[in-house]
Amino acid sequence: MKDYIKSPMEIEKKSFDIIGKEMGAHNFSDTELKIVKRVIHTTADFEYKDLIYIRERSIEKAIELLKSGVTIYTDTNMAASGINKNAIKRLNCSVECFVSREDVFKEAKEKGITRSMAAVEKACSEGVKFFVFGNAPTALFKLKELTLKGQASPEFIIGAPIGFVGAAESKIEIEKLNTPMITVRGRKGGSGVAAAIVNALMYIILR
């Protein structure tokens, strides 16, 4: 067996160099590129280059929120666990995934809706501003509904649900809001992708 690179930072740097070489032509700014490359790093899938939509001034808004020690809502425990806890701590931010909460579980069962939908309702009622969706199209639909009704005030959204039923549509719908956002269009996305976007944003501040 050949010897192999063992330093995590060295591995990451080499990976980003390879991605830069292989991804070819693009129109991303240097800051946007950091997000796109990190998603490709997380998925080994260059198609994300064509799927990531970064709305104007959204990175700036996300950074402003992260610097203010915002609470980050995630739709799954998996997305929450993919977010770098050390970076969160350094920024005095916090990550909350409501789907595991007892009250959310009960409400979902009573109403016959997904736990993700009940969770987003709860988060909105508690004034969450920074939303991260990697899994649940239904949660994204719900956030749009609540925002249009004036019952939610999102200031930044990562919309990256994955899947075959409702995922692509959920991203089309959420983009109709004027909120600053980053989305992954089409069927692709996922908890890992959503977490990678959060990490990329934090590293823009911290590194």
Next chain:
Amino acid sequence: MKDYIKSPMEIEKKSFDIIGKEMGAHNFSDTELKIVKRVIHTTADFEYKDLIYIRERSIEKAIELLKSGVTIYTDTNMAASGINKNAIKRLNCSVECFVSREDVFKEAKEKGITRSMAAVEKACSEGVKFFVFGNAPTALFKLKELTLKGQASPEFIIGAPIGFVGAAESKIEIEKLNTPMITVRGRKGGSGVAAAIVNALMYIILR
């Protein structure tokens, strides 16, 4: 906005139907297909159809271990959090991710190796049999080394590290062992994919 499907089980069933229709010709058995479809369900990426390698009698071995209440080793907290905890509980299994352990952290720092490598050393010394890798090529290299030295006795391995440095090679190397295994060849894979394979195996028993 159109009405949308809200029942999680209904969403999953419809997704699997779409995947079945779109994935085209294949040589998978019915049981293998359950694993492949779940990975595509998790990634929205049909390329996995051509990347997943299921060694003969490996599903049977995995099922035997799961039925015996095995401890499942994962290389990341993210993979651990993607594994269905309810199914784990029903099977009397447990999931352990060693990378967060204090002793593992110390050892990695002292030796200048990745925490993933130190974690796999610890797991092997504690007799773990069922290994799940979604992230760390270095951990997979290390497991192969330890197995060849007689210091590890894996009975089933999921080898799905993702990435640009070492990931593809790590899967080529691990396949040289005779151990029952499921791997994702090439650069792709990831924590979500690794967890999806574990879930698919558990659902074969439980559903």
